Amino acid sequence: IADEIVSKLGSMPAVVAIPAASGDTVVGVASGFDDLAAAGHGPAPLVLACQPEGAATLPASLAAGRQVVLERPSSIARSTADPAAGRLAIAAVRKAGIAVAVPDDLIARATRDLAAAGFYVETSSALALAGTILARERGAVAHDAVAVVLVTSGGRGWGEDDSAVFRTPSPISSRPALLAAAAALAHGSVGSPSHSPCR
Numbered sequence: 001i002a003d004e005i006v007s008k009l010g011s012m013p014a015v016v017a018i019p020a021a022s023g024d025t026v027v028g029v030a031s032g033f034d035d036l037a038a039a040g041h042g043p044a045p046l047v048l049a050c051q052p053e054g055a056a057t058l059p060a061s062l063a064a065g066r067q068v069v070l071e072r073p074s075s076i077a078r079s080t081a082d083p084a085a086g087r088l089a090i091a092a093v094r095k096a097g098i099a100v101a102v103p104d105d106l107i108a109r110a111t112r113d114l115a116a117a118g119f120y121v122e123t124s125s126a127l128a129l130a131g132t133i134l135a136r137e138r139g140a141v142a143h144d145a146v147a148v149v150l151v152t153s154g155g156r157g158w159g160e161d162d163s164a165v166f167r168t169p170s171p172i173s174s175r176p177a178l179l180a181a182a183a184a185l186a187h188g189s190v191g192s193p194s195h196s197p198c199r
Contacts, residue, residue: 023089
């Protein structure tokens with residue numbers, strides 16, 4: 001992943017944001033950038049490990065100075081709701097990055113924003129975008145820093161309940177409402193951004 005990012009950008013990014021469960025991807029990506037830095041490609045980027053607030057074992061472990069295990073991790077980003085982060089991941093973030101705990105509402109918003117831009121991804125993938133936005137707002141990442149966000153999983157075939165992310169359109173329950181909807185279709189107003197269920 002690190003090789004591909006540098007190849008596409010032509011240089012090292014300042015930040016690489018990674019959705020994290022136990023943190024295996026964090027370890028691999030951080031190691032790849034370390035190898036590139038050792039080979040003379042410039043300083044390795046800041047590793048931004050993003051976890052949902054209800055399963056934020058990396059921030060908790062870094063704060064406690066030891067591995068923290070949660071009894072009931074929970075998030076709409078279910079793929080990243082693990083009870084514990086691995087020791088190698090904790091060490092990698094301590095050495096070269098920061099960990100951010102992202103509230104579910106921000107994860108949902110990032111998922112909708114990506115969908116509106118044409119990228120239907122799983123909430124756990126949108127987590128990295130939400131974490132980057134949050135880190136910029138908090139001043140942990142500069143607003144002008146070149147940041148690469150890893151989007152790791154498409155939403156197609158996503159077997160989870162997405163009602164917490166996307167609104168379900170209300171059914172047409174009367175003849176006047178049906179006629180109004182037909183008129184809107186005829187005038188091309190349905191499907192505009194203001195009517196999109198992704199907003």
